[in-house]
Amino acid sequence: MSRTLEFAVWFLTALLQIGVVVCxxxxxxxxxxxxxxxxxxxxxxxxxxxxxxxxxxxxxxxxYFYFYYYSDALLTICLFFALMALFAxxxxxxxxxxYIRIGAIxxxxxxxxxxxxxxxxxxDQMLTHFxxxxxxxxxxxxxxxxxxxxxxxxxMHETRTQLIQLVxxxxxxxxxxxxxxxxxxxxxxxxxxxxGPYIMSLWLPLxxxxxxxxxxxxxRLATARVTAAAR
Amino acid sequence: xxxxxxxxxxxVALLQFFISYCRSVIAATVTxxxxxxxxxxxxxxxxxxxxxxFARLLQLARLCPESGKDRARIAAVRAYYRLLSVFRTISGxxxxxxxxxxxxxxxxCAHFAAIALDRRINYSxxxxxxxxxx
Numbered sequence: 001m002s003r004t005l006e007f008a009v010w011f012l013t014a015l016l017q018i019g020v021v022v023c024x025x026x027x028x029x030x031x032x033x034x035x036x037x038x039x040x041x042x043x044x045x046x047x048x049x050x051x052x053x054x055x056x057x058x059x060x061x062x063x064y065f066y067f068y069y070y071s072d073a074l075l076t077i078c079l080f081f082a083l084m085a086l087f088a089x090x091x092x093x094x095x096x097x098x099y100i101r102i103g104a105i106x107x108x109x110x111x112x113x114x115x116x117x118x119x120x121x122x123x124d125q126m127l128t129h130f131x132x133x134x135x136x137x138x139x140x141x142x143x144x145x146x147x148x149x150x151x152x153x154x155x156m157h158e159t160r161t162q163l164i165q166l167v168x169x170x171x172x173x174x175x176x177x178x179x180x181x182x183x184x185x186x187x188x189x190x191x192x193x194x195x196g197p198y199i200m201s202l203w204l205p206l207x208x209x210x211x212x213x214x215x216x217x218x219x220r221l222a223t224a225r226v227t228a229a230a231r
Numbered sequence: 232x233x234x235x236x237x238x239x240x241x242x243v244a245l246l247q248f249f250i251s252y253c254r255s256v257i258a259a260t261v262t263x264x265x266x267x268x269x270x271x272x273x274x275x276x277x278x279x280x281x282x283x284x285f286a287r288l289l290q291l292a293r294l295c296p297e298s299g300k301d302r303a304r305i306a307a308v309r310a311y312y313r314l315l316s317v318f319r320t321i322s323g324x325x326x327x328x329x330x331x332x333x334x335x336x337x338x339x340c341a342h343f344a345a346i347a348l349d350r351r352i353n354y355s356x357x358x359x360x361x362x363x364x365x
Contacts, residue, residue, distance in 0.1 A: 179242050
């Protein structure tokens with residue numbers, strides 16, 4: 001990918017991320033889906049600051065390297081809590097929000113502990129190895145948890161179209177990230193897999209923005225009509 | 232080996248999520264009937280629109296001025312249509328049940344395109360009416 005196109009995608013991503021928040025405010029859904037909007041706000045801020053760090057210090061600089069990994073870990077944690085907020089929405093009627101919050105903190109603690117045990121052998125830059133591993137593990141757990149959430153949505157016959165689309169778009173995002181990571185490990189010399197994160201960075205704000213902008217809060221949809229099974 | 236397994240599982244999950252997402256986008260339009268004006272313009276008489284009509288319906292929709300409201304939806308459904316076409320070509324020979332399922336899905340995509348065309352015709356008529364009144 002050429003540098004110009006890369007920068008264009010970068011700016012477009014930041015614009016779309018801000019666009020999601022604007023759409024949510026316009027649809028009066030900002031507070032209802034606050035963790036999702038908070039993630040988009042932080043993501044847009046980090047996208048802009050990352051670009052500034054890149055321009056000032058360069059791609060090969062340690063400043064950019066550290067900022068990239070630390071900001072990515074923070075963003076992944078925010079996205080993890082956004083995912084948990086979707087869980088809370090689905091299980092709202094069962095009054096399980098408190099259990100979900102406790103569960104989320106426990107899962108995050110467990111993933112952090114596992115990440116620490118994996119990288120504790122590293123002699124230098126242990127903290128950087130840790131945040132990179134934590135981020136990677138959270139992506140995988142995110143993919144698994146989104147799949148579990150989608151199963152719960154189907155099982156509980158959830159009909160809120162906004163919620164269904166938010167969950168599905170997050171599922172596309174996490175599974176595409178996991179697939180591009182696996183491709184990067186299988187074919188490390190190929191640059192094909194590098195397109196995945198670029199496309200996905202555009203996908204999530206586009207899909208969420210569309211949901212907030214076009215789907216009315218009261219819209220209903222039977223999950224049986226959207227499941228992919230061949231009948 | 233583990234990485235290959237992760238890759239396969241991720242791609243399966245990705246396809247499942249993406250197909251369900253596209254179906255959720257289409258689902259809102261499937262309940263709407265195709266208007267008489269669209270049937271007149273396209274010459275489609277059957278109650279269920281053939282999936283093969285999708286490209287022609289989108290071409291007609293492109294001829295109309297767009298309000299910019301349905302561009303993202305059309306792009307998502309077009310991607311879904313292409314995915315289904317590839318899926319039918321690859322797996323249709325080996326799994327006969329897939330063919331009838333993909334035909335049904337392609338027909339839903341065509342129905343979506345017909346509704347999009349209907350909206351654009353109404354939009355262009357509204358524009359024309361505005362110009363005439365001013």
